Amino acid sequence: MEKTKSTFKTKLLRPAKADTKDPWTFVILPKKASDILPRRGRTTVQGTLNGAPFQVTLEPDGQLSHWMRVDEKLRKAAGAEVGDEVTVQISPVEEEPDPAVPADFQKALKQFPDAKSGWEKTTPLARVDWVHWIESAKQEKTREKRIAVACDKLANGKLRVCCFDPSGYYDKSKSAPEEAL
Numbered sequence: 001m002e003k004t005k006s007t008f009k010t011k012l013l014r015p016a017k018a019d020t021k022d023p024w025t026f027v028i029l030p031k032k033a034s035d036i037l038p039r040r041g042r043t044t045v046q047g048t049l050n051g052a053p054f055q056v057t058l059e060p061d062g063q064l065s066h067w068m069r070v071d072e073k074l075r076k077a078a079g080a081e082v083g084d085e086v087t088v089q090i091s092p093v094e095e096e097p098d099p100a101v102p103a104d105f106q107k108a109l110k111q112f113p114d115a116k117s118g119w120e121k122t123t124p125l126a127r128v129d130w131v132h133w134i135e136s137a138k139q140e141k142t143r144e145k146r147i148a149v150a151c152d153k154l155a156n157g158k159l160r161v162c163c164f165d166p167s168g169y170y171d172k173s174k175s176a177p178e179e180a181l
Contacts, residue, residue: 005047005091006033012070014082015177025070025082028176029058029090034065038092041166042099042128047090052077055093057128059176062168067176096124099131108147109154118154129161130154136173 010027027049037043037058043066046055054074058066068088070078080086101109109116119127130150137143153162168174 004036005089006036007087007089008033009085009087012075012080012082012084012086013177014180016180017177023072025075026177027068027070027086027088028061029066029068029088031063031065033088033090034058036092037066039125039166040064040066040169042132044093044096045090046093047088049074049088050078050080050086052079057099060167060169060174062172062175064167064169096128098124099128101127101131102134104143105131105134105147105150108151112151112155114155115151116154118157118159122154122159126160129164129166132166133161133164136168 008030010030012025012027014025034040037045041060042057044055044057045068046053048054049070052074056068058068061067075081078086109119119130122130134143134146134150137146150161165171165173
C-alpha cells in the first residue's frame, strides 16, 4: 500500500505560553492535510519541514485537524524562524509506535500486575489513547483518578478507553496552542 502524502505551506508560530528553557515552535495543519491521516486523535507522521526530515506525533486541534510541535533542532535544520512560511510534507507512518508512558502511570502499572498484563495486550493505538486520556486531565487530582481507573479497567480486560474523544472535537479538551503576538 502506497502511503498518502500531503504537501502544504504554513506559518511557523511561537506559542504564547512557551517555556524559555525549551524554545519550541509549532505549525497548524490545514484540514485537508489532516484528512489524509488515519485518525483525528494523536497520530504519528513522517515527513520534512523545508526538506529537513522528521517523525513526530501530531496533536489534535479540537477542530478535526492537527497541529505539530517543532523543536529547536528541527527548526534550525529547516533553516526557519518564527513567522516564516515553511513547506511541510507529511505521510502517516506504517505502524504507530508505542507512546512514551508517563512516569506516574508506569509506577501504577508496576504496582498492579493484572493492569500491566492488560496494558501489554493492548495495541499501540489503544496505548496512545490511554496515555492521551491520562495526560489530558487538567488537574492533578483528575490525573490520579484516571490512572487508577485505567489500571482497574486494564486489570479487568478493558483494553480501550471508553467514552473518550481523542480529537477533542466534542469535549474541547484539546486545541492548538495559542500563538504569541
